[in-house]
Amino acid sequence: MTYVLLVVVLTLAFPWGGAAVARRLADRLPPRWACRTLVGAAVLLAGGTVSALAGLFHVPFLASLERLSLTRVLEVWPTAVPFACVAGALLLTQLVLLVRRWSRHRALLGRAWLSAGAGTGDGDVLVVPGTDVDAFALPGYRGRRGRVVVTSGMLRSLEPGEREVLLAHERAHLAGRHHLLSAVVDLVSVIHPAIRSLREALAFHLERWADEEAAEVVGDRRVTAAAIARAALAGAAHARVAGYPLLSATSGPVPRRVAALLLPEPAPARGGVRRVGVAALAASVVLAAVTALALAYGLHEYVEFAARRLIGGGAG
Incomplete structure (x- = not known):
């Protein structure tokens, strides 16, 4: 039982270190690869946490498969059922939080479409x-394709060239389906507190990704930086919570984004940088797999050992 608990504790503690490593790696990658790294890390860390809790929850049930009396099991290992109950309660809490978060996503998206109903325009732009x-950027909803929503007040605050930057930025969010990446990390962040820091990091790198796409469309990084700064200042008085489902050019740490745009364009993720990103993701997958196998092996050995002791009449 000690071995099993050790593996479970390590698995539940691992996300704190794993999230820190993922954030540091993302800061050294181009925005596109940074986002993929953060999403992959969040999913793996959440999966490892759920696997550990599910394994601990099933310990008494695994013992029952060996036709062992639960009363006899508790005589030898009295902590088996309490730990399983705690794990089950945590799994149930995670499920409830996950359903509530998903429902909130859908409600926010529905309200956003309702508020954009007064907008007019051609193509993919709605002017409210x-x-x-x-x-x-307003994601698609119930058969309606995604649109860029901009208020007339925002348009009046920007110069014509800056408007082009703003629209290109929001179009990049839609084309890259950034709302899905944001939604995945936002949902799995309810699984473990450490994943919440990945949600914040992802929001920044998604905006950086869209910034770089806009700069490529416009062809001028300084104009793009000026447009992002002006749009953020103009919209400061009407700030709202950024993130899924509404990704905006005015969200995130704007000074850092502007500073990055004033630097040369990030080099593509080729050669060594790409190998580092792939190696890091591969290492995360391997570590998660090894941890899961260790947990499964530990549970199997625990049940087999319990069976031999209890059937043989061994005492605790």
Whole structure:
């Protein structure tokens, strides 16, 4: 039982270190690869946490498969059922939080589409009249394709060239389906507290990804930086919570984004950089797999050992 608990504790503690490594790696990769690394790390860390809790929850049930009396099991290992109950309660709590978070996502998306109903425009842009200063990428919903929503107040705040940057930025969010990446990490962040830091890091790198796409479309990094800064200042008085499902050019740590745009374009993830990213993801997969195998082996050995002792009449 001690071996099993040790593996479970290590598995539950691992996300704190894994999340820190993923954030540091993302800061050294181009935005596109940084986002993929963060999403992959979040999913793996959440999966490892759930696997550990599920394994601990099933210990008494595994013992029952060996036709062992639960009463006899508790005489020898009295902590088996309490630990299993705690694990089961945590799994149930995670499930409830996951369903609530998903429901909130759908409700926010529905309200966003409702608020954009007054907008007019051609193509993929909806202009909403009013004095509010806002712009965001609105994902598709119930058969409707995604649109770029911008208020007339935001358009009045920008020069023509800056408007082009803003629209290119929001189009990049839609084309890259960034809302799905954001949604995945936001959902699995309910599994373990350490994953919440990956959600914040992902929000920054998604904006950086869209910034770089906009700079490529416009062909001028300084103009792009100026447009992002002006849009953020204009929309500061009407700030809202950034992230899924509404990704906006005015969200995130804008000074860091502007500073990055004033630097040369990030080199493509080739050669050594790409190998580092792939190696890091591969290492995460291997580590998660080894941990899962160790947990499964430990549970198997625990049940076999319990069976030999209890059937043989051994005492605790």
